[in-house]
Amino acid sequence: MAKENKQNFVEQIADMEKDFPQWYTDVVLKTKLVDYGPVKGTMVIRPYGYAIWENIQRELDNRFKATGHENAYFPLLIPMSYFTKEAEHVEGFAPEVAVVTHAGGEELAEPLAIRPTSETIFGNMYSKWLQSYRDLPIKINQWANVMRWEKTTRPFLRTSEFLWQEGHTAHSSEEEAMEETMNMLGVYKEFAENCLAIPVITGRKTEKEKFAGAVATFGMEAMMKDGKSLQAGTTHYLGQNFAKAFDIKYLDKDGAQKLAYTTSWGVSTRLIGALIMAHGDQRGLILPPKVAPVQVVIVPIAAKKGNVMEVCAELKQKLESAGVRVKLDDSDQSPGWKFNEWEMKGVPLRIELGPRDIEEGKALIFRRDTLEKQAVALDCIESEVKNLLAAVQKDMLEAARVRRDGRIVYATDLAGILDGVEKGNFVKAGWCGCRECEDKIKAETAATARVFAEGETSKTCAVCGKKAKHIVIFARAY
Amino acid sequence: MAKENKQNFVEQIADMEKDFPQWYTDVVLKTKLVDYGPVKGTMVIRPYGYAIWENIQRELDNRFKATGHENAYFPLLIPMSYFTKEAEHVEGFAPEVAVVTHAGGEELAEPLAIRPTSETIFGNMYSKWLQSYRDLPIKINQWANVMRWEKTTRPFLRTSEFLWQEGHTAHSSEEEAMEETMNMLGVYKEFAENCLAIPVITGRKTEKEKFAGAVATFGMEAMMKDGKSLQAGTTHYLGQNFAKAFDIKYLDKDGAQKLAYTTSWGVSTRLIGALIMAHGDQRGLILPPKVAPVQVVIVPIAAKKGNVMEVCAELKQKLESAGVRVKLDDSDQSPGWKFNEWEMKGVPLRIELGPRDIEEGKALIFRRDTLEKQAVALDCIESEVKNLLAAVQKDMLEAARVRRDGRIVYATDLAGILDGVEKGNFVKAGWCGCRECEDKIKAETAATARVFAEGETSKTCAVCGKKAKHIVIFARAY
Numbered sequence: 001m002a003k004e005n006k007q008n009f010v011e012q013i014a015d016m017e018k019d020f021p022q023w024y025t026d027v028v029l030k031t032k033l034v035d036y037g038p039v040k041g042t043m044v045i046r047p048y049g050y051a052i053w054e055n056i057q058r059e060l061d062n063r064f065k066a067t068g069h070e071n072a073y074f075p076l077l078i079p080m081s082y083f084t085k086e087a088e089h090v091e092g093f094a095p096e097v098a099v100v101t102h103a104g105g106e107e108l109a110e111p112l113a114i115r116p117t118s119e120t121i122f123g124n125m126y127s128k129w130l131q132s133y134r135d136l137p138i139k140i141n142q143w144a145n146v147m148r149w150e151k152t153t154r155p156f157l158r159t160s161e162f163l164w165q166e167g168h169t170a171h172s173s174e175e176e177a178m179e180e181t182m183n184m185l186g187v188y189k190e191f192a193e194n195c196l197a198i199p200v201i202t203g204r205k206t207e208k209e210k211f212a213g214a215v216a217t218f219g220m221e222a223m224m225k226d227g228k229s230l231q232a233g234t235t236h237y238l239g240q241n242f243a244k245a246f247d248i249k250y251l252d253k254d255g256a257q258k259l260a261y262t263t264s265w266g267v268s269t270r271l272i273g274a275l276i277m278a279h280g281d282q283r284g285l286i287l288p289p290k291v292a293p294v295q296v297v298i299v300p301i302a303a304k305k306g307n308v309m310e311v312c313a314e315l316k317q318k319l320e321s322a323g324v325r326v327k328l329d330d331s332d333q334s335p336g337w338k339f340n341e342w343e344m345k346g347v348p349l350r351i352e353l354g355p356r357d358i359e360e361g362k363a364l365i366f367r368r369d370t371l372e373k374q375a376v377a378l379d380c381i382e383s384e385v386k387n388l389l390a391a392v393q394k395d396m397l398e399a400a401r402v403r404r405d406g407r408i409v410y411a412t413d414l415a416g417i418l419d420g421v422e423k424g425n426f427v428k429a430g431w432c433g434c435r436e437c438e439d440k441i442k443a444e445t446a447a448t449a450r451v452f453a454e455g456e457t458s459k460t461c462a463v464c465g466k467k468a469k470h471i472v473i474f475a476r477a478y
Numbered sequence: 479m480a481k482e483n484k485q486n487f488v489e490q491i492a493d494m495e496k497d498f499p500q501w502y503t504d505v506v507l508k509t510k511l512v513d514y515g516p517v518k519g520t521m522v523i524r525p526y527g528y529a530i531w532e533n534i535q536r537e538l539d540n541r542f543k544a545t546g547h548e549n550a551y552f553p554l555l556i557p558m559s560y561f562t563k564e565a566e567h568v569e570g571f572a573p574e575v576a577v578v579t580h581a582g583g584e585e586l587a588e589p590l591a592i593r594p595t596s597e598t599i600f601g602n603m604y605s606k607w608l609q610s611y612r613d614l615p616i617k618i619n620q621w622a623n624v625m626r627w628e629k630t631t632r633p634f635l636r637t638s639e640f641l642w643q644e645g646h647t648a649h650s651s652e653e654e655a656m657e658e659t660m661n662m663l664g665v666y667k668e669f670a671e672n673c674l675a676i677p678v679i680t681g682r683k684t685e686k687e688k689f690a691g692a693v694a695t696f697g698m699e700a701m702m703k704d705g706k707s708l709q710a711g712t713t714h715y716l717g718q719n720f721a722k723a724f725d726i727k728y729l730d731k732d733g734a735q736k737l738a739y740t741t742s743w744g745v746s747t748r749l750i751g752a753l754i755m756a757h758g759d760q761r762g763l764i765l766p767p768k769v770a771p772v773q774v775v776i777v778p779i780a781a782k783k784g785n786v787m788e789v790c791a792e793l794k795q796k797l798e799s800a801g802v803r804v805k806l807d808d809s810d811q812s813p814g815w816k817f818n819e820w821e822m823k824g825v826p827l828r829i830e831l832g833p834r835d836i837e838e839g840k841a842l843i844f845r846r847d848t849l850e851k852q853a854v855a856l857d858c859i860e861s862e863v864k865n866l867l868a869a870v871q872k873d874m875l876e877a878a879r880v881r882r883d884g885r886i887v888y889a890t891d892l893a894g895i896l897d898g899v900e901k902g903n904f905v906k907a908g909w910c911g912c913r914e915c916e917d918k919i920k921a922e923t924a925a926t927a928r929v930f931a932e933g934e935t936s937k938t939c940a941v942c943g944k945k946a947k948h949i950v951i952f953a954r955a956y
Contacts, residue, residue, distance in 0.1 A: 035603065037553040038560070039590060044603055047548035047618060054549065070525035071532065075515040076592075076623055076639050077576075082516070095583050098555075100592065103576035103638075104627030112517060114554075114578065114592075125513065125522055140525060145554055145623065149582030160581075161554050 013344075016282055020226040024154070027276060027284050031345050034155040041153040041160035045269065048345065049156075051293030052272055053163065057143065059195045059290065060165065060267070063187050069139045069167060074121050076145075077112040082120035085245040089119065092212020096148040098160070114147040119213060119238070119264055122168040123246030130260065133172055133252050137180070141167040156273035157230075157478050164268035170248060170260040174239070177261035181237040184265040185218045188233040196271065197288035197396035198222045198278045199404055200232060201426075201473060203451030208438055211264075215239035221450045221473065223404040224277035227424020229450050229475035232274050235265035273478070278400055279369075285346025286368055288396050289389040294327045296385060297342045301335050301354030311358050315351070315381065322382045324389070343368060348392045349385065369396050408473075413462050417474055418445040426450070426475045430458035430468030437463035447474040491822075494760055498704040502632070505754060505762050509823050512633040519631040519638035523747065526823065527634075529771030530750055531641065535621065537673045537768065538643065538745070541665050547617045547645060552599050554623070555590040560598040563723040567597065570690020574626040576638070592625040597691060597716070597742055600646040601724030608738065611650055611730050615658070619645040634751035635708075635956050642746035648726055648738040652717070655739035659715040662743040663696045666711040674749065675766035675874035676700045676756045677882055678710060679904075679951060681929030686916055689742075693717035699928045699951065701882040702755035705902020707928050707953035710752050713743035751956070756878055757847075763824025764846050766874050767867040772805045774863060775820045779813050779832030789836050793829070793859065800860045802867070821846060826870045827863065847874050886951075891940050895952050896923040904928070904953045908936035908946030915941035925952040 012030065014022035028034050033049030036042070045053065061071070077100060083090040093116045100112040115121065126138060147161045156162075167184060171177040185202050192200045200220040210217035214236040221229045242248065243259040252258045279286040289295050296319060300312045312328055319326040327347075329338050335352070342350055350366040357363050363381060366373045369392050376384045404426070411417045411429045420427035427447065431437060440463050442448055453471040461468050490508065492500035506512050511527035514520070523531065539549070555578060561568040571594045578590040593599065604616060625639045634640075645662060649655040663680050670678045678698040688695035692714040699707045720726065721737040730736045757764040767773050774797060778790045790806055797804040805825075807816050813830070820828055828844040835841050841859060844851045847870050854862045887898045889907045898905035905925065909915060918941050920926055931949040939946050 035606070038557055038599065038602055039553060039555050042553040042555060044553065045551040047550045050550045051548070053551075070529070072525050072528045073523040073531075073641060075517060075520040075522065076625070077517050077520060079516055098578050098581035100576050101579045102589075104629070105573050111580075121516065124516055128513070147554070151582070163551060 013282065013284060016225065016280070024277060027280055028155050031285055033272065036155070039160070041150055043155045043159045045163070048293060049272060052275070052287070052291055053269060055291040055293070056195070056271055060191055063191060064141050064167065067183065067187060069141045071142060072140045073142055073144070074118055074125065076115055078115055078121050080111050080113050082124065083113060085120065086213045086241055089213035093117065096150065098147050098149055115144070116146055116148045118142070118166055119168065119242050120246070123242045123248060123262070126170050126260070127247045127249070130170060130248055130250050133250055136170060136172045136250060136260065137176065138170040139167070140169070141165055156269055156276070162269050164266050166264060166266040169263045171262070172250070172252070172258070172260065174261050177263050178237050181218060181235045181263045181265070185220065185235045188220055188235070188267060192220060192222065192232060193397055195288065195290040196275055197393060197400060198232070198274055199397060199401040201451060201453070203453060205451060206438060206449045206472070208435060209449060211236045213238065213241055215241065219451050221475070222274050222278055223407065223426060224274070224478065225280065226277070227407055229426065229477040230270070230274050230277065231477065232271060233265070233267040236263060238262045238264060279396060280346070284344030286396070287346035287348060289348045289393045292346065292348055293325065294345070294347045295325045295389055296349045296351060297347045298326065298328045298351045298353060299335055299338045299342070300330065301352055301357070303330070305355045306358070308353065308355055308358065312353055315353065318382055319385060322386065324385060349388055367392060369399070411462055412460070414441065414444055417441060417447060417462055421445050421447040421474065421476050426473050428453055428471055428473055429462040430460050431470050431472045432461035432464055432466045433469035434464070437461055441474060445474070447476050450475050450477065491760065491762060494703065502755060505758055506633050509763055511750065514633070517638070519628055521633045521637045523641070526771055527750060530753070530765070530769055531747060533769040533771070534673070534749055538669055541669060542619050542645065545661065545665060547619045549620060550618045551620055551622070552596055552603065554593055556593055556599050558589045558591050560602065561591060563598065564691045564719055567691035571595065574628065576625050576627055593622070594624055594626045596620070596644055597646065597720050598724070601720045601726060601740070604648050604738070605725045605727070608648060608726055608728050611728055614648060614650045614728060614738065615654065616648040617645070618647070619643055634747055634754070640747050642744050644742060644744040647741045649740070650728070650730070650736070650738065652739050655741050656715050659696060659713045659741045659743070663698065663713045666698055666713070666745060670698060670700065670710060671875055673766065673768040674753055675871060675878060676710070676752055677875060677879040679929060679931070681931060683929060684916060684927045684950070686913060687927060689714045691716065691719055693719065697929050699953070700752050700756055701885065701904060702752070702956070703758065704755070705885055707904065707955040708748070708752050708755065709928070709955065710749060711743070711745040714741060716740040716742060757874060758824070762822030764874070765824035765826060767826045767871045770824065770826055771803065772823070772825045773803045773867055774805070774827045774829060775825045776804065776806045776829045776831060777813055777816045777820070778808065779830055779835070781808070783833045784836070786831065786833055786836065790831055793831065796860055797863060800864065802863060827866055845870060847877070889940055890938070892919065892922055895919060895925060895940055899923050899925040899952065899954050904951050906931055906949055906951055907940040908938050909948050909950045910939035910942055910944045911947035912942070915939055919952060923952070925954050928953050928955060
């Protein structure tokens with residue numbers, strides 16, 4: 001496990017065309033992003049995977065703070081009775097909860113839930129803190145672990161414990177709370193596209209797919225390379241549901257006690273799964289520069305000849321000073337082995353540097369996303385590397401967009417939806433708005449309503465033929 | 479709770495000389511660092527408290543990475559059976575563990591512990607990952623929540639859940655593992671002194687006070703303003719105890735299978751408690767600039783007159799661009815109210831700026847640590863603020879050092895130890911090394927052995943009069 005042998009990695013990773021799930025498992029384990037924890041359904045996020053998460057955190061955290069949010073930390077354990085205060089919420093989450101019944105050698109008077117999400121405990125504290133209209137809005141985020149006991153688990157995509165951020169805000173009006181809900185959806189979309197290079201479709205979710213306890217849920221959906229959709233983030237307009245359940249009230253200017261309007265929103269370590277499946281190829285990961293733990297790897301060629309190692313070390317120093325995350329692979333493996341290893345690990349750029357290159361004052365740069373190689377003069381290599389990193393970031397988004405847009409089709413009936421999703425497409429279709437038709441689509445095509453699509457409403461529901469209320473993106477989903 | 483009224487805060491905070499514990503409680507609640515969670519013994523770290531933790535994290539994380547450590551994330555839940563693998567470890571931690579017995583609506587086959595510390599699960603994974611001597615050293619840290627069910631709790635100092643970092647490393651030799659143990663103790667000390675402005679005494683702990691499962695524990699002890707000691711961080715040399723328990727083995731160069739040597743080390747949100755009690759005064763917090771959420775607060779005087787608010791806003795902009803964390807208090811409270819509020823919150827510098835100051839091209843700067851006020855010319859205010867922040871940081875450490883050094887006394891017998899600690903001192907005394915004498919000191923003085931002190935061994939044990947093996951710092955402790 002710890003040392004890879006010198007075989008060709010291409011042979012070790014399952015064929016993504018033939019067995020996409022096995023390809024995924026091979027990639028996450030072999031690149032050491034993650035390992036299975038001893039308790040079923042748990043994962044250990046290894047340093048290479050965690051470094052991606054740290055980059056994601058930094059990018060998002062900057063955006064949250066720039067939009068006026070503060071971080072805090074709320075307790076892991078929530079009294080079970082809190083969940084029962086919001087009827088839909090308890091129905092949605094109770095079946096997945098892990099429960100602490102004993103502590104300090106004694107049985108507890110009330111069992112405690114490990115948070116599956118924290119609306120209830122934020123609600124409880126907001127009720128205590130909020131007194132006057134002057135205290136509003138309250139805009140707090142937390143970075144935390146949460147736990148949802150799942151039957152079928154896969155690293156990053158669905159695990160009993162995962163890491164996430166959850167924003168919880170309280171406002172004085174419906175308009176302001178809805179604006180927050182939509183703003184954060186916009187922040188997520190901008191982040192997904194500009195940092196993860198993943199184009200996403202954002203929109204409202206159906207009643208069936210919404211968060212338990214919300215008035216309305218909005219999601220962003222990303223297409224994976226097998227044509228399935230991955231819900232990469234959600235924002236919830238909670239109306240006064242939790243304000244009522246937890247008595248989140250304030251004294252308004254007019255002297256009246258009023259209930260606040262609340263929102264919540266979150267993204268999780270699932271995003272790492274999205275990165276893998278939106279960009280990866282048969283050689284392994286392809287990471288966008290903005291979140292790649294290593295942006296450039298330098299591989300010395302004929303490392304023992306002349307001053308190769310010195311020049312490589314100088315180049316490393318230079319790039320580091322220029323703010324590039326760079327790794328010099330000075331291990332005793334062969335260049336070919338190193339090429340495979342770092343391609344598998346998805347490093348955006350590889351610089352190859354040997355005695356002849358140094359003589360000629362150049363280096364070869366390999367782009368992981370396009371597999372193209374070019375010679376670059378050593379004396380302008382920093383700016384060239386920076387330009388190339390920017391180009392990779394941009395081109396990866398564009399390539400993902402082209403891939404996805406080529407796989408969005410339209411359907412006017414159930415057969416069309418089935419045909420579309422079986423071919424690995426997102427299918428746009430009209431929907432009357434009734435639960436029966438939505439359930440029928442799921443039963444017959446294994447596709448679910450992802451989000452309402454923008455644009456004009458199509459004329460009829462693909463199932464019942466009645467007047468359509470919405471155009472919906474249907475897809476099979478993770 | 480949410481809005482403070484305009485009373486004088488000095489009257490609202492208990493007298494620190496008369497009732498230090500109440501002073502502490504008043505300060506942590508009134509400055510909104512923390513609140514009590516709904517489950518007994520838990521805390522909500524509020525934005526102002528969490529911002530201190532973020533600054534602590536950033537400073538430490540940089541130091542960990544600079545010394546070759548990587549971050550990762552290991553699961554919260556640990557099979558109970560893991561704890562029984564290391565005999566001392568289970569004895570030390572089992573009584574404090576919170577246990578999950580039910581999840582997903584079913585009773586679990588094996589109860590799961592919420593991690594009180596993660597040696598066992600790191601050990602389990604290191605055993606799987608470690609194969610060859612080439613894989614060593616393994617140097618991983620994690621930032622996580624942990625849980626220890628405590629009977630008596632106080633925010634930051636002792637809570638059932640707290641946040642911390644825990645480093646876990648594996649090495650090929652005793653020397654290297656011991657070097658890591660001492661290096662990290664050095665990192666903690668440098669951080670405590672240069673960032674928290676808290677002088678610490680580092681040294682080895684007695685067998686009685688060591689970590690359950692360690693060969694040797696080293697701690698850093700800080701003096702609080704009541705003369706009690708706070709253990710602010712520990713590093714543990716674990717020898718091969720956990721390597722044996724979890725089979726952490728590797729194939730060495732010579733073809734033999736060998737056990738690794740491991741270490742662990744951690745600091746927690748306790749450090750925030752240390753900051754409060756090492757520096758605070760009757761007006762509230764005094765925060766060192768390096769970890770203060772707000773380093774400078776600007777208070778406009780006669781804010782509605784002339785261009786006061788514009789000049790204040792410009793100044794804020796200027797200081798922000800210079801990398802200073804600055805807050806402009808443009809609320810409608812009176813300047814006096816704001817002075818009290820931000821003094822209580824421990825902001826290192828306050829800038830007062832009114833119409834006459836603007837006319838004269840100057841501002842008044844108030845130092846929270848010395849309570850001194852000085853006039854500064856507006857056109858060189860950025861550099862002056864930076865100099866003052868550096869001076870506050872340095873002077874706070876120096877002041878704390880003088881306070882502490884004036885309260886280290888020597889004793890040659892039990893009565894001397896009792897007298898010393900009753901007067902709020904650290905007491906240095908000789909100790910023969912036997913458990914009976916250590917227990918007797920605790921029973922009769924309520925002081926514990928904090929760490930072995932540097933320097934020559936005194937001649938005799940303060941209890942039994944036999945030859946002393948160590949000089950020990952005895953103190954009452956948090």
